[in-house]
Amino acid sequence: MSTLEPYANWLAEKYDNLPHGKYVTLFVRRQAESEVIFRTEGSGEDLSKELTFAGRANKEQLSRVVISKRKQTAVERRTGRELLREHGFLFFDGATRQGKEEDRCGLNRNKPCAICADCMIYGYAVGGGGAQKSRVMTDDAFSVLPANMITGKRTFNAPYDNGTMRDPVTGDASHSIQADPYVKPGAVFLDMETLKDVTPDELRYVLGNLLRTRRYGAISSRLGKMSNTLLGVVFSDCELFSNLELTQEVYDRLKAQAPDGDLSFPLDSEAVDAVAKAAIDSLWNEVVGRKHRLPDAEVTALVGEVGDVFADADKVKALLERLSGLYS
Numbered sequence: 479m480s481t482l483e484p485y486a487n488w489l490a491e492k493y494d495n496l497p498h499g500k501y502v503t504l505f506v507r508r509q510a511e512s513e514v515i516f517r518t519e520g521s522g523e524d525l526s527k528e529l530t531f532a533g534r535a536n537k538e539q540l541s542r543v544v545i546s547k548r549k550q551t552a553v554e555r556r557t558g559r560e561l562l563r564e565h566g567f568l569f570f571d572g573a574t575r576q577g578k579e580e581d582r583c584g585l586n587r588n589k590p591c592a593i594c595a596d597c598m599i600y601g602y603a604v605g606g607g608g609a610q611k612s613r614v615m616t617d618d619a620f621s622v623l624p625a626n627m628i629t630g631k632r633t634f635n636a637p638y639d640n641g642t643m644r645d646p647v648t649g650d651a652s653h654s655i656q657a658d659p660y661v662k663p664g665a666v667f668l669d670m671e672t673l674k675d676v677t678p679d680e681l682r683y684v685l686g687n688l689l690r691t692r693r694y695g696a697i698s699s700r701l702g703k704m705s706n707t708l709l710g711v712v713f714s715d716c717e718l719f720s721n722l723e724l725t726q727e728v729y730d731r732l733k734a735q736a737p738d739g740d741l742s743f744p745l746d747s748e749a750v751d752a753v754a755k756a757a758i759d760s761l762w763n764e765v766v767g768r769k770h771r772l773p774d775a776e777v778t779a780l781v782g783e784v785g786d787v788f789a790d791a792d793k794v795k796a797l798l799e800r801l802s803g804l805y806s
């Protein structure tokens with residue numbers, strides 16, 4: 479039996495375009511596994527930062543690195559689209575299943591097919607035509623630790639046309655120094671992805687994309703590696719709290735646990751996970767609405783089930799087939 483079966487009432491049975499107030503929130507620890515650049519490389523642009531209160535109790539001000547919500551889902555939906563493309567489940571402009579290759583559903587080409595799993599789950603809009611609001615809602619994610627602890631700057635001399643540091647005409651050394659700020663490996667961000675009115679299969683698809691996406695940041699050859707760990711799953715009839723509240727609650731708790739009251743980089747991810755689960759429990763009481771949290775053992779089982787599906791091409795194909803059946 480699937481882990482999700484007892485929770486059928488919290489999920490949609492089939493797709494329709496009316497709001498039903500069925501929310502599933504996935505709690506994720508996103509952790510950098512290499513140097514991650516979130517801005518265009520070599521642009522000299524700084525990372526996005528926000529001045530925030532350190533904690534909910536601790537009113538010290540802290541500059542935190544922010545991963546914008548768009549940067550998170552854009553890469554995850556690409557992960558899913560690769561599978562849809564591979565198995566022939568990206569359809570054609572005009573919501574048809576046959577057409578010319580150049581009219582196949584494409585991101586940023588103003589040619590959404592409006593009937594594939596990607597269009598229908600992550601949303602699409604066409605100028606003058608139809609639209610589907612994304613049913614995957616995200617929020618900016620904040621670093622647990624302050625920006626100055628989790629970032630570094632790599633400086634380099636900008637190369638000339640010939641790819642060297644010497645001017646090909648004059649032979650002079652390059653004086654153009656550029657600096658790319660990056661997030662250090664080990665940096666931790668806490669994040670919630672809230673899915674609205676999704677069926678069990680749609681949930682599996684989004685969770686698969688989340689767990690299988692390992693590269694984030696600027697779109698270039700040097701995308702950084704990040705890992706996503708599912709910390710919790712909550713069903714509810716309303717949205718929960720914000721990423722910032724969760725991050726601040728975690729900060730307070732880690733700080734209270736630190737031997738001398740000082741947090742140091744890198745954080746122990748096991749400690750972060752334990753504290754994040756306790757923080758969810760504590761923020762939980764402030765949510766006004768019906769809600770149910772999956773026990774940890776079921777979260778583990780769900781990740782295992784989704785892993786089984788995505789490890790098997792036939793199971794993936796069957797999942798994508800069932801999804802496509804939802805929208806036709």
Ligand SMILES: [Zn+2]
Binds near residue numbers: 568569583584597
């Ligand atoms: Zn599509």
